[in-house]
Amino acid sequence: MLIILLFLAFPTFPSHAFKVDSYNFFMPDVSPTKMDAYLCTPVRVNYTSSYYIIGFEPKASMNTSHHMLLYGCTTPGDTKSFWNCGEMAVEESDESHNPCEDGSQIIYAWARDAPKLVLPEGVGFKVGGDSPIQYLVLQVHYLHVHQFRDGVTDSSGIILHYTERPLSKLAGVLLLGTGGILKPSSEVHMETACVITEDKELHPFAFRTHTHQYGQVVSGYRVRNDSGEMEWTLLGKRNPQDPQMFYPTVTDTIIRRGDIVAARCTMFNTRKKIVKIGGSSKDEMCNFYLAYWVEQSEPLDRKYCFTSGPPRYFWETGDPKLDNIPDEEASHL
Template structure:
């Protein structure tokens, strides 16, 4: 019932306008696909929710309404302006125009682009730690929420879908504001090989972030995905702290971090995906379909009495050009075995 608690404004929806809230209650809001019909394979669909102008809300949890046999994955974006004001649109970055339906084509966000949550492989409900929330609405640059669902298979005629999320939220201000930093890798995976896809970026903002959850994402070739916080000592030696590591073909939910040590100005964050194409006879490129690959490591964090990082993404061009051990990368003491092993 995608429209149960939504008030139509033009062609978007206004979030929470008809809820009678007390300041401390946690409520649920259904952000669901409005009975869409995916008419072809590898279709990405987006639907928006507009947040009321006069209020600020804090999202404190995510309850998925989806199964992996229907939705390949879902992303929740926070936008200043959505890609379009249509109720539903085709938001696949690389969708072939000659295969497109009659839906308008646009990116998820036209202005501002924050990944707030990601789901795949029957991941379960996520509740944020006490006093932690994603602030949206008044006083932020998130004025819309956009749900993106990737349908890997088209539906038979007459069948529709309302996959999505139930957002847990409150109007009570949270002392710790949440953010997500997405580490991603481009590049090519050669056939009959094991390939490391790697990224690393330095934190250049004078903020302290506290990681509390991580998520991994690949398609079928991923074997291990690991993420690190790197601190360099006074003698120039890098110390790698493991934020999280997982087989990406297990449920792709947010898991508690291995090490919640603060990440501060000057630190580096890094991720590696170990890809096994030993049974594949072709080159695999990074892309949105099941025939392509992805390498993503999400860090969910909070800041205390501060605002989240302006930095939202850490990406590199990946193999064959980028690796941790490139001379220009200036990384040392690399945990090569640990980063590719589940032990």
């Protein structure tokens, strides 16, 4: 049964000029039985008021949780207290539902013992009220399950810090990623790019990278073509084997309509067979999360930017077709 959010005071959160409360959003003592299990649990946001999430405090360990994602949904994928939401990593006989049935967007991601995230002053994710986010869904990927024998359970999750004070700077996350394959014993560039078509000014403030074991460098850019030559501005670059937290963007830039956002994951496949993009630990992933805020406006309607990846998509041959590519910078730290 879904519950209405109950808001409790959290006095140790960094001081603000306004009241900050918190909500503990944890897995309901689950006990996954299969390796690479993805489990989701929902919570109904109080629809009578608007709330602004301004901080995320993870309560999890990489020894238990491979990664966690927090989704904002208009409608959740199921109404149970928790459900299987990892269709790539379950047997055909298992029932599985997506995190969201409608209005899916990622608002927070965590992996590799990353620390808490506090948004810039005056910035928040709007939920409840007239927001399209009427439910929050926590997804946890459990890589190993041997620790759950003999009735051991898990309550990994996130403490959400929020205010009821209206904020003019609304946060959003654009997820860039790819499909594709990694050829055996080779370096592979997995690339994606999308044109911003909405008439909004995005102010990037943080980025996060995510791959599995073969990722070496993940980089993200704003690409602009005002003078006949594409100008690349680095948003962020990281070794995805580091703690997969949100790091501050490296440049203070604005993304406008007509700009291109682009990301590359440099992978080294050390195996003698093909590795594909997928949800299990034996697969790979190429993700670049870009957190931004907009003022006196709504975040992007488009929440995801994905391409088919190699061997079908590359920056220099895809749509949009990119040139003047900073090849060395994009692939090396």
